[in-house]
Amino acid sequence: MVIAGDEDEAVALADGFEARGRKTKRLTVSHAFHSPRMDGMLDAFREVAEGLTYEAPRIPIVSNLTGTVVSAEEITTADFWVRHVREAVRFLDGVRTLEAQGVTTYVELGPDGVLTAMAQECVTGEDAAFAAVLRKDRPEAEALLSAVARAHVRGAAVDWAAYYARTGAAQVELTAFPTYPFQRQRYWPKVSSLFLGDVAAVGLGEAEHPLLGASAELPDADGMLFTGRLALSTHPWLAGHTILDTVLLPGTAFVELAIRAGDQVGCDYLEELTLEAPLVLPAQGGVQLRLSVGAADETGRRPLSLHSRLESLPAEEPWTRHAAGVLASGGRPEASFELSAWPPADAAEVELDGRYEGLLDIGFAYGPAFQGLRRAWQRGGEVFAEVALDEETAEEAAAFGLHPALLDSALHAIGLAGLGNTGGEGRLPFAWTGVSLYASGASALRVRLAPAGAERSEERRVGKECRSRWAPYHYKNNRS
Template sequence: DEAAVLEIAAHFEGEGRKAKRLRVSHAFHSPRMDVMLDDFRKVAEGLTFNAPRLSIVSDVTGAVLSVEEIQDPEYWVRHVRQAVRFLDGVRALEAEGVTRFLELGPDGVLSAMAQDCVTSDSGEITFVPVLRKDREEPGSLVAALAELYVRGTGVDWSAYYAGTGARRVELPTYAFQHERYWLKSLPADAVDGTAFGARLVEHALLDAVVSLADEDGWLFAGQLSLQSHAWLADHVVLGSVLLPGTAFVDLALYAGERVGCGGLEELTLEAPLVLPERGGVSVQLSVAAAGADGRRVVSVHSRPADDAEGEWVCHARGVLSVEAGAAGEGLEAWPPRNAVELKTADVYDRLADQGLGYGPLFQGLRSVWRQGDDVYAEVALPEGADVEGFGVHPALLDSALHAVGLAAGVASETDEGGSPGLPFAWSGVSLS
């Protein structure tokens, strides 16, 4: 009955809901199964059903199954035909005091759905998928074990580490405290650039700056790698670690401030900057001489750090202006009056399904509110995140943009080819 199903799907899509075809061989739990029920019953009646060793909550009844129900062939006939009462089943588990849900399957779809089924908003209930789409299985499995462990579930780590020579060590009972006392410097094998006019800079992604001799231009330089800037590994797009567009924005704003330009009039990303798993990339940010109106052209290039003869690739190009944009208006109340709150619980699972693998540092969206065409968001970095050396931390600014995608509907962020939508053009940006 495809026409009827598509009509129902179109109705909910019109309400802004997401509809997706299931890749299954038959229309289970629908009238299309009626023709096989008698044959299925004959097979079920010829089987032996043993009493389960674990309690089972049924999505046929939405309650804990009795031994008699499990051993009744007619129950399994109903199992093929009747509706799936997933919400009732999850709430039955919640009523039994279950606080940790482990999904055994190829993806995290049920974990995402179950979060919308529980009645408690205390944050004490955990949903952990063993495997995730497009992620390496060993890492996903160990991450699931670790998540359960820190939530109070016993894990047999001795069996996990058997034969590896691993041993237990004493650790502090408090979170590790990081405090740096050393001045930032160039790498040990770098050439001292003071002889040719280079000076150290304070930006976290840059090392030095030099003014050009024959014009009023500046050249900023640095090296990036996943070893020196490990937090960048939390920004994965279609399996590759990319420097986020917000990092280019912060770099341009920093350079503009150094040369007396308070505004980023425009910035367009021309090519992604992919960070290799091993080694790094050399980065140059150039600021051209000022024009008659004070505006300057800014660009960002990179090449492999171990290839001194390699070709420089332009990743971003834009214009800096003397005048900064107007400061934003303040809020008299939070949340904004008459605004509608949007659900954010599974936004990063949905983005992951589109190929946007955001790690903890980039999962900063806390709440989103919509009021007509206006979108309000609360974003925050994890406690203890190192924000030194940035105007605005790229992960924080990136999280703010996630609110825009959520308000527009995450599903609409992909183009016809299925590629995830990423910001590539900026205009009128300034830092208050």
């Protein structure tokens, strides 16, 4: 709904809608078109309109003035266009008329996709498709080509000769193509997410981590700032952590980032980390990261926080804080467990068939990188598990302290044999305490999980395969 007229009355109506929980937006326009505010210019406008020459349209036009297919006699009069300035826009009626005429593909010609979004709320059928030729946050050529392609696959006739005019492209006869099937093997080079250019040239330090791009010391604050950019195009394995149809940065990635920051400032222990808001990764574009570490107190403890903002948003938009925690040094416990005897004595193997199908049924769609749970055993209240990265993801494991997909896979044993009492519901960790990393670069883990407290917390002691030996990794997760 668009409200036009006197400003005070329009604002009052908008406030009333907002009070009912409706979202409103003030349009950036020069005048209150289609309202009594236009009455003062109608006579002058009619004078101009009557001095023009009109031609009958060559294609049918559905008018926003009438909401129906307009006749040539009506649209070629000055009166029609005077009424068009003054009277209401019958957009809903116009879309419904197009739908009644059998139209199922709609192309918007304009500076953005505003009408496309509105039209989707107007149609009643399920077969409608919409394409906007321009988008304010996308390159013009990309947006135009996407719209043309969408219309083409929907059966619209595209004048390809006009599209490729002055490009030097020439049509290829189909007989020039081989008649045998192609061998569909891709040879595109794999672009590393670490390739970010020379950050030293702009006065920054290397972050030396796949999820971060650069680092900077904060001399006055005795702290550090890490920056990065996450996108599904540069970190495609993150698409494998889709929860309820939304790609989320896994909690284990927050832990990995905190551990990396601790390494930089000489803290070997993540005392605590609380996730405050999910970090959603968009299908297109990316998000900017800011990971900050504050000054050390008298005990050497340092505050830590992680913020993000969509890169498509303007600079004045606020950042979202996703996590806060505390790094410490000297408090890391010694490894008090041994998993070299494997599988543990007296442990009974747990059947894993259908584990990931069951998680999918409750909205946890894990991709290949995150489907790492290989085997599991139960002994009393304990669960032991083997987890491993798939071959492609394992190639990148050496660049991480502990690959987030690998640690996340270790958590998938929660709920097996009653551990964690999940009740068939999916859970995500949001608070971590006492995280210590003793070795890095693992592609496989041996895991021990056991209940550890009244808050359904679990203590996890993880053996990590690194350089052909088993090295320990220890953490506690208070809530999940």
